[in-house]
Amino acid sequence: MRGRGGHPEAYCHRTMLDAVRYLVDNGTKWRAIPADFPPWDRVYAFFRRWRDHGLVKEFHDRLRLKVREQAGRDPEPSAGVIDSQSVKADAVVGAGSRGFDGGKLINGRKRHAVVDTLGLLLGVMVTAADIGDRAAAQVLLAQVAAAHHRLALVWADGGYTGSLVEHCRAVLALVLAIVRRSDDMRGFVVLPKRWIVERFFAHLMRSRRLARDFERSTGSAEAMVHWSMTLLMTRRLARRRPSRA
Numbered sequence: 001m002r003g004r005g006g007h008p009e010a011y012c013h014r015t016m017l018d019a020v021r022y023l024v025d026n027g028t029k030w031r032a033i034p035a036d037f038p039p040w041d042r043v044y045a046f047f048r049r050w051r052d053h054g055l056v057k058e059f060h061d062r063l064r065l066k067v068r069e070q071a072g073r074d075p076e077p078s079a080g081v082i083d084s085q086s087v088k089a090d091a092v093v094g095a096g097s098r099g100f101d102g103g104k105l106i107n108g109r110k111r112h113a114v115v116d117t118l119g120l121l122l123g124v125m126v127t128a129a130d131i132g133d134r135a136a137a138q139v140l141l142a143q144v145a146a147a148h149h150r151l152a153l154v155w156a157d158g159g160y161t162g163s164l165v166e167h168c169r170a171v172l173a174l175v176l177a178i179v180r181r182s183d184d185m186r187g188f189v190v191l192p193k194r195w196i197v198e199r200f201f202a203h204l205m206r207s208r209r210l211a212r213d214f215e216r217s218t219g220s221a222e223a224m225v226h227w228s229m230t231l232l233m234t235r236r237l238a239r240r241r242p243s244r245a
Contacts, residue, residue: 073118209228
């Protein structure tokens with residue numbers, strides 16, 4: 001509690017974590033959290049404190065390091081994939097943080113994400129749906145490059161072509177490789193590297209709270225993405241692996 005004093009905390013942090021993860025996984029309202037958990041306003045206060053102090057991101061990043069080490073990878077990634085996902089926004093989302101994506105015909109918000117080659121989240125930014133991919137990627141890639149100094153290569157789709165490629169090379173010392181879809185392709189085709197970030201977005205949609213954007217602020221929406229990924233990573237870490245003879 002940063003030395004503010006006061007009454008000791010009344011609820012176990014593990015119970016609070018389970019309550020928040022239940023909400024993210026099942027998509028319930030804050031006031032509809034089951035009675036087996038602490039009161040909903042205490043759980044929301046816990047969620048808000050972890051969001052505002054960056055604790056959920058730190059919790060997420062520590063889990064990512066453990067998953068990479070378990071997979072035999074270096075804790076810090078050297079390559080990643082970037083893409084965006086437009087989702088419909090609920091009525092509680094104000095006009096200041098929502099927009100219309102003309103390409104996807106979606107009125108809502110857009111999630112911009114960078115993942116490593118295992119599909120684990122490196123950085124996320126939530127904007128209005130009418131924000132262009134290149135404009136958001138310029139800010140997001142700068143944040144990711146500052147946090148991950150080994151990152152040298154990022155794959156992207158054709159929507160990130162243009163001046164962004166040269167900007168990444170000159171300013172961020174980062175190679176932005178464009179994975180293009182050839183003109184003779186018909187129907188659904190799995191493109192190299194790009195399927196990794198598409199699988200990441202598919203994992204997010206399995207968390208019912210993220211099927212739409214129900215958060216009033218973009219900070220809460222980004223925190224929900226981090227909470228969703230903690231569900232995935234803790235399952236991977238707890239998975240039993242066959243013993244070697």
